[in-house]
Amino acid sequence: MVEPKASGRGTGRARKSPAKARRAPANKGTGARRDQEVLEAATKVFHARGYADASVQDIADELGILKGSLYHYIDSKEELLFRLLDESHQEVAAILEEVLAIEGLEPLERLRLYVTRQVEYTSKNLAKMAIYYHDVDQLSEERRKEVLRNRRTHERFVASLIAEAQERGEVPADLDPALTTNYLFGSMIWVYRWYRPGGKLRPQQVAATCADFIMGGLTAPR
Amino acid sequence: MVEPKASGRGTGRARKSPAKARRAPANKGTGARRDQEVLEAATKVFHARGYADASVQDIADELGILKGSLYHYIDSKEELLFRLLDESHQEVAAILEEVLAIEGLEPLERLRLYVTRQVEYTSKNLAKMAIYYHDVDQLSEERRKEVLRNRRTHERFVASLIAEAQERGEVPADLDPALTTNYLFGSMIWVYRWYRPGGKLRPQQVAATCADFIMGGLTAPR
Amino acid sequence: MVEPKASGRGTGRARKSPAKARRAPANKGTGARRDQEVLEAATKVFHARGYADASVQDIADELGILKGSLYHYIDSKEELLFRLLDESHQEVAAILEEVLAIEGLEPLERLRLYVTRQVEYTSKNLAKMAIYYHDVDQLSEERRKEVLRNRRTHERFVASLIAEAQERGEVPADLDPALTTNYLFGSMIWVYRWYRPGGKLRPQQVAATCADFIMGGLTAPR
Amino acid sequence: MVEPKASGRGTGRARKSPAKARRAPANKGTGARRDQEVLEAATKVFHARGYADASVQDIADELGILKGSLYHYIDSKEELLFRLLDESHQEVAAILEEVLAIEGLEPLERLRLYVTRQVEYTSKNLAKMAIYYHDVDQLSEERRKEVLRNRRTHERFVASLIAEAQERGEVPADLDPALTTNYLFGSMIWVYRWYRPGGKLRPQQVAATCADFIMGGLTAPR
DNA sequence: TATGAATGAGGCTTCATTCAT
DNA sequence: TATGAATGAAGCCTCATTCAT
Incomplete structure (x- = not known):
């Protein structure tokens, strides 16, 4: 029986994380939960309008934050x-x-x-x-x-x-x-x-x- | 056996065409041929980059004309x-x-x-x-x-x-x-x-x- | 004596404003003041060149910002x-x-x-x-x-x-x-x-x- | 009693006239009549849309000729x-x-x-x-x-x-x-x-x- | 005269991204 | 974290004008 290998987290994406630099500890799961909210908002928006047509503004709107603030969670x-x-x-x-x-x-x-x-x-x-x-x-x-x-x-x-x-x-x-x-x-x-x-x-x-x-x-x- | 009816040429057609409205022109096919070239260029470009990502400029480039000139053929x-x-x-x-x-x-x-x-x-x-x-x-x-x-x-x-x-x-x-x-x-x-x-x-x-x-x-x- | 009613603030207002929708901001007048500056610049430019002839660029120039930036204040x-x-x-x-x-x-x-x-x-x-x-x-x-x-x-x-x-x-x-x-x-x-x-x-x-x-x-x- | 002087055909406008260069005679009143039609079309269009907003195309449409052809009558x-x-x-x-x-x-x-x-x-x-x-x-x-x-x-x-x-x-x-x-x-x-x-x-x-x-x-x- | 293709410049608008506060 | 002003580039489209046919 074939065995799938570790499925490609290769490039690994050392992405900016909300729980990164400034004041490292203090909030822990919150960052991850917020991250997930961002992904969900993006999913909804990208699906509704298509990636190319969707704007960062749309996603921020979906999250109820400002466009600029979104960049705390994404690169x-x-x-x-x-x-x-x-x-x-x-x-x-x-x-x-x-x-x-x-x-x-x-x-x-x-x-x-x-x-x-x-x-x-x-x-x-x-x-x-x-x-x-x-x-x-x-x-x-x-x-x-x-x-x-x-x-x-x-x-x-x-x-x-x-x-x-x-x-x-x-x-x-x-x-x-x-x-x-x-x-x-x-x-x-x-x-x-x-x-x-x-x-x-x-x-x-x-x-x-x-x-x-x-x-x-x-x-x-x- | 079922019979498909004329397949929906209804709506969209009042488009601008080089062989367009006012006083039907005397040319006999050049206009239509150019029209077809435009469609082909667009097909190529839209396929390569995706409609949303493709620019009108890209299509004009493909045709070797200026962006503005393209609007003789499209609305x-x-x-x-x-x-x-x-x-x-x-x-x-x-x-x-x-x-x-x-x-x-x-x-x-x-x-x-x-x-x-x-x-x-x-x-x-x-x-x-x-x-x-x-x-x-x-x-x-x-x-x-x-x-x-x-x-x-x-x-x-x-x-x-x-x-x-x-x-x-x-x-x-x-x-x-x-x-x-x-x-x-x-x-x-x-x-x-x-x-x-x-x-x-x-x-x-x-x-x-x-x-x-x-x-x-x-x-x-x- | 006749009494004029409130003069038509009905329709047009849902406009974009720096002090706009989502979560009312904490600033107290800066936004409104800037708004007023925009109106004044527009007044000057529209009067000088006529609305149709005036460009958004002209107004931005008058304000000393970029054309694109002006769209923070107007729709x-x-x-x-x-x-x-x-x-x-x-x-x-x-x-x-x-x-x-x-x-x-x-x-x-x-x-x-x-x-x-x-x-x-x-x-x-x-x-x-x-x-x-x-x-x-x-x-x-x-x-x-x-x-x-x-x-x-x-x-x-x-x-x-x-x-x-x-x-x-x-x-x-x-x-x-x-x-x-x-x-x-x-x-x-x-x-x-x-x-x-x-x-x-x-x-x-x-x-x-x-x-x-x-x-x-x-x-x-x- | 005051006497108005000749009212300002000064700058005189040696404008391109349809009855100008090529084949000078042959048509005579026709040129002037066509000229008048152009003025009338322009009047209608400029009034309806405002000069700045009206396009040369609009006037040509009104006359039933093509935009390019209009330039035979105007500079x-x-x-x-x-x-x-x-x-x-x-x-x-x-x-x-x-x-x-x-x-x-x-x-x-x-x-x-x-x-x-x-x-x-x-x-x-x-x-x-x-x-x-x-x-x-x-x-x-x-x-x-x-x-x-x-x-x-x-x-x-x-x-x-x-x-x-x-x-x-x-x-x-x-x-x-x-x-x-x-x-x-x-x-x-x-x-x-x-x-x-x-x-x-x-x-x-x-x-x-x-x-x-x-x-x-x-x-x-x- | 008339055509219509083409130009080239400019106009309005959007948008991802940055940054000082 | 969050804000919101600003950037700068790019995108779509319009249009007066020219010109070869």
Whole structure:
């Protein structure tokens, strides 16, 4: 069984932290909580207007502080996007890791579980996932490459699961695992574009039907 | 068999054109050709940098004219985007219409043909399709609604093809055609994100494998 | 005696201000003072070059800040004009209110007082009044309507003073008060076009002679 | 009796004329007629939008030709304004000349006639007069000076009429003719701001009531 | 005369970011 | 931490004017 490696906190981002210089101790969890609020505000705003179109002012408004004050929590608008994408990646990667960590699952069962959890996560975190998939290109060259590298690693694990199933004869032999991974991801990811929470469709239903579709696509004889 | 109606040339058109209003000019195609060049330049630039990030200057540079001169051909940056999206829609809708016009095809054959042609088109017109799917949100309220309305119509035709196959028992009865259309589109559309022309993968191969995947997803028993 | 109502502070006010919305600031007047400086600079520039011809750059120059910085104080060039006109209207309306508030005056005495004060005010605030009467048309439809509505109300009060005098037989019975108000205003307002402060003519002299002329025009038998 | 001199075709404006260079003869009255059409279109447009706000495009639209073509008839936008103002001045000056040319009139009768004709003319040529009085400042230094010089001459003739009446004791001795001329003009000119043709008020009525008002202002004892 | 493409300058506005308080 | 004034660069768009055809 494949083993995902530590999922790319590499560049590590020694970012300015609100609990940094001046008066080091005194407040501790507050800084982190505030940090999280900033990320949430940014998520909401970036999703609503698109990263490029959203302004730092919008985020400050969402937080109820002034634009200038926001710079106590961020280095730049782009760094904020990166943090968001990085956080998203952590969570998406964690799902894969959890699924891979479960013992005793056959490849196809594992794949179905993976897709199910992933789609459910996406349905429940639409804004985050929308930004994750829609706005990577807005990062600087270097950061974009880091994110894409992480994704590629992630995709390779999924592809290797397909390959495993293929070796067991459960997936047609003439199917290209890496190529098919793209179709699988397409169905899964595209959810961020059409799913509307609050409608009659529950996340579980989306997850289950999407997994059905994908499993069919993988296993159907040619 | 369902019949798609004329696909939404209704709203947006009173645009400025070099061959524009007052007293129809005597030139016969130069204007239109230049118009097309503008669209192509915009396509290139919007794809490379994203609509929001691309500047009118970039497009003018691409054309080798001054920024101000570009406004002989467009009303605004946004109108240019709309024209692009509208044109894309025409072409995408044309594919569906052609496929629907063929007589004697069974629903599933028709669906496979549709997917194949659509994916091949996308592979060959990556920039256009990337913009078509990635940048709709940047349109003004009104124009966005028009585009989305057109798409919804398009999707309904595809869903109705699935329903037809379902009635013939070729697709599981418990599958929701409208919902499944989303997964189908996901696989198909996502191509714009990962396909790289010039690599070893030919458009026809992408089209064929994508169609296989989707047909499997539609027809596999639960 | 008629009573002018609060003169139209209804519409236009939700403007951006350095002392603006979110969490009322602790500063006590600096913001307002700067605001006033902006208005004064704009008054000077608009008067010198005409609203349409004046640039935001000119105003920024006058203030010694950058063009972009000016937008901390204004929403748009047009909103700035509106603020100017609104302020002017407040002051002009205040004069009328004061004159109407004095008790024990006969209509014609009141009219003479009104004209005198108004003309004196105009002579002393040429730039403001010039803009007030010269540049209303440059406002957006909605704002122009608000300003004109205010003026109409103002004029009606003046007309009603004429009507009062008429009832007492002090003004010819065949004279139309509303129509005559226009002539009265013409003489009064036109001052902004020809009066040059710093010349040998004092504001009081202009006011007195203008009032004489107008009272003659009102009362002379036909 | 005073004699107005030739009213300022001085600077003369050797303007580009459509009947100028290439193929001198052939069309004769056509050129002048077209010229007049251009002036009329400009009058309409400048009045509707204000000189500074009106574009050359607007005028071309009004004429049904293209912007570039308009430059066959004008040298520049400003020159067009000047032509307009110059023409207006000719007509306004002509009224004064005619009134001065009539023999056997007493000064006050002459004044009343002058005001009456002038106001009637203004009421019937609102657009022209509005531009004449509203947009002089938009001319270049030199041309503005020429126009204002012409006006000053005109005003002096009116002032001298007042002085004549004063010498006959028909106007209070303590009244300053030049100063009073300003009030007189104010009432007369302001008509361009409030009169609406097509309403119930006929030009003759405006003229008569305005003249009444002004004569009252001139003759009433202090 | 008329066209219409192109110019080039300038105008209004937005915005990420900095910094003194 | 928070403020809010200011920066400076850039973006979109308009427009008077020119010119080859």
